[in-house]
Amino acid sequence: MALRLSSRRISAAFRAPRGNCCFVRFASIAAAALKDSSLPQDVKDSIARETSLPTPDPPSSSKTAGLVNQQLPYMVPTYVRPPPMFEKGEGCYMWDVENRRYLDFTAGIAVNALGHCDEGVAQVIAEQARQLMHTSNLYHNPLTGLLSKQLIQLTHATGGFASASRAFICNSGSEANEAAIKFARKVGKSVSPDKPKYEFVSFHNSFHGRTMGSLSATPNPKYQKPFAPMVPGFKYGTFNDVDSINDLVTEETCGVIVEPIQGEGGVNVASPEFLIALRKRCTEVGAVLIYDEIQCGLGRTGTFWAHAGYPQGCHPDMVTTAKALGNGFPIGATIVNDFVCDHIKTGDHGTTFGGNPLGSRVASYILGRLSSPEILDSIPAKEAVFRKHFESLQRRFPGQIKEIRGRGLILGLQLVTDPTPIVTAARERGLLVITCGTNTLRFVPPLVISEAEIEEGMAILADAMESVLDKGEAVQGTKGQQEMQ
Ligand SMILES: Cc1ncc(COP(=O)(O)O)c(C=O)c1O
Numbered sequence: 001m002a003l004r005l006s007s008r009r010i011s012a013a014f015r016a017p018r019g020n021c022c023f024v025r026f027a028s029i030a031a032a033a034l035k036d037s038s039l040p041q042d043v044k045d046s047i048a049r050e051t052s053l054p055t056p057d058p059p060s061s062s063k064t065a066g067l068v069n070q071q072l073p074y075m076v077p078t079y080v081r082p083p084p085m086f087e088k089g090e091g092c093y094m095w096d097v098e099n100r101r102y103l104d105f106t107a108g109i110a111v112n113a114l115g116h117c118d119e120g121v122a123q124v125i126a127e128q129a130r131q132l133m134h135t136s137n138l139y140h141n142p143l144t145g146l147l148s149k150q151l152i153q154l155t156h157a158t159g160g161f162a163s164a165s166r167a168f169i170c171n172s173g174s175e176a177n178e179a180a181i182k183f184a185r186k187v188g189k190s191v192s193p194d195k196p197k198y199e200f201v202s203f204h205n206s207f208h209g210r211t212m213g214s215l216s217a218t219p220n221p222k223y224q225k226p227f228a229p230m231v232p233g234f235k236y237g238t239f240n241d242v243d244s245i246n247d248l249v250t251e252e253t254c255g256v257i258v259e260p261i262q263g264e265g266g267v268n269v270a271s272p273e274f275l276i277a278l279r280k281r282c283t284e285v286g287a288v289l290i291y292d293e294i295q296c297g298l299g300r301t302g303t304f305w306a307h308a309g310y311p312q313g314c315h316p317d318m319v320t321t322a323k324a325l326g327n328g329f330p331i332g333a334t335i336v337n338d339f340v341c342d343h344i345k346t347g348d349h350g351t352t353f354g355g356n357p358l359g360s361r362v363a364s365y366i367l368g369r370l371s372s373p374e375i376l377d378s379i380p381a382k383e384a385v386f387r388k389h390f391e392s393l394q395r396r397f398p399g400q401i402k403e404i405r406g407r408g409l410i411l412g413l414q415l416v417t418d419p420t421p422i423v424t425a426a427r428e429r430g431l432l433v434i435t436c437g438t439n440t441l442r443f444v445p446p447l448v449i450s451e452a453e454i455e456e457g458m459a460i461l462a463d464a465m466e467s468v469l470d471k472g473e474a475v476q477g478t479k480g481q482q483e484m485q
Helices: 002-014 023-035 041-052 062-074 119-131 145-157 173-191 211-215 220-226 242-248 273-285 357-370 379-396 420-427 451-468
Strands: 086-090 094-097 100-103 164-170 199-203 234-237 253-258 288-292 320-321 332-337 402-405 410-415 434-436 439-445
Touching: 094 439, 100 451, 119 357, 145 164, 145 332, 145 357, 145 410, 164 173, 164 357, 173 199, 173 211, 173 253, 173 288, 173 320, 173 332, 234 242, 253 273, 273 288, 332 420, 379 410, 379 451, 420 434, 420 451
Parallel strands: 199 234, 199 253, 253 288, 288 320
Antiparallel strands: 086 094, 094 100, 164 332, 320 332, 402 410, 410 439, 434 439
16 A cells, blocks of 8 residues: 555656646656666556556545545445546536546537536526426426427427427436337327237337336346346337338337437447338337437437438337436426327326426527537538548558447447457546447547547547557456446
């Protein structure tokens, strides 16, 4: 312990100030000085690591580890987290408790579309917090209805599903899907009172949430098995398999849920043929089609809704949204058409917090920004910068990168091996990235990211990949909380 502490002190003495352009020169002076020292080799190695990386993971003797160790015993251990602890954000950057800066390509899993601590969002929260935060849904307020109207009008104005007519506001993605599942069941019972029509179809590699209904639609054994049995009546198909649809979706089916771009499952893009065939079959059997746009919607693909980029012939009956809708404030929504809404009666569903004045005001403000040409029109150029670097990485590491997937700023780099050591190496160089699916690096940065910031992050990623794939640097992989295996 004493040795570890002294090695930290020595590292600190060698370390140039953060962000200093002399960092590299400092690191090489430190390396030269260490080479001639008589310190034990493991101490030399540890100092070399800490002085050569801009944001090495805080060691067990750090202030960060001290805080983590004090708090962890009080938290239900549902998450695995890497060593840094974050306490500040601005734009596309976050700072840890040791005041070290990281560029964030994760945006809190596609949540912080307007970046961290956006001034406009902060101002709206502060204003509304002083006016009226919560009334319960027992009373009218002027903001829940305004948000609902805005969701419908924006859906129409931006080429989303033309039949959208009403919205139910809730608190999260899982709850938005839970409402959609309940609404589909209610439609099934109403249109088919005598024959069973309660089956629900979803697809392998999808992610729809962790509540019992949304979990039942998420056919990942790792998530389902500990809580089995699931809600009865759920069936699972193969994503993009057009031929299987007729057998999968039958007269007993009340609803089908699908992500136009599977996020957690590996950034898999639905083919137009698949969505058209699903739409056609749902109409044939009287089932409702639900698009889960919780991760891929709200401008991330360059259109307000991802499904607006598909032919009208595959438009849904419901769309679920959350994540970027609050930019960090917990809020979600289920948007429905009259075919669905005509079967929902007072008392069928409800929530205490959902659509309260504070959340609704924040989401209204965010919708205005995310639907603006300033954001939407900027996405293709930003995607192009990412793709240029992905292609360059493909040339640099032939055989290591199998595929580039996605659309807009929901992109995936399919590797042939476990990318978690690259996630760690990137973090220790000041870049946050996450994984998804099988061996896939996922890129879901804030939509306000600049092209210069993408360049900066991709240079860090290239360096991280070089250290892991070329130099074989031994880096401990970072397990993601939502990795699929
Ligand atoms: C596509 C999709 N649906 C649903 C959810 C669940 O949302 P939440 O975590 O807000 O409950 C997620 C979360 O990652 C998601 O990506």
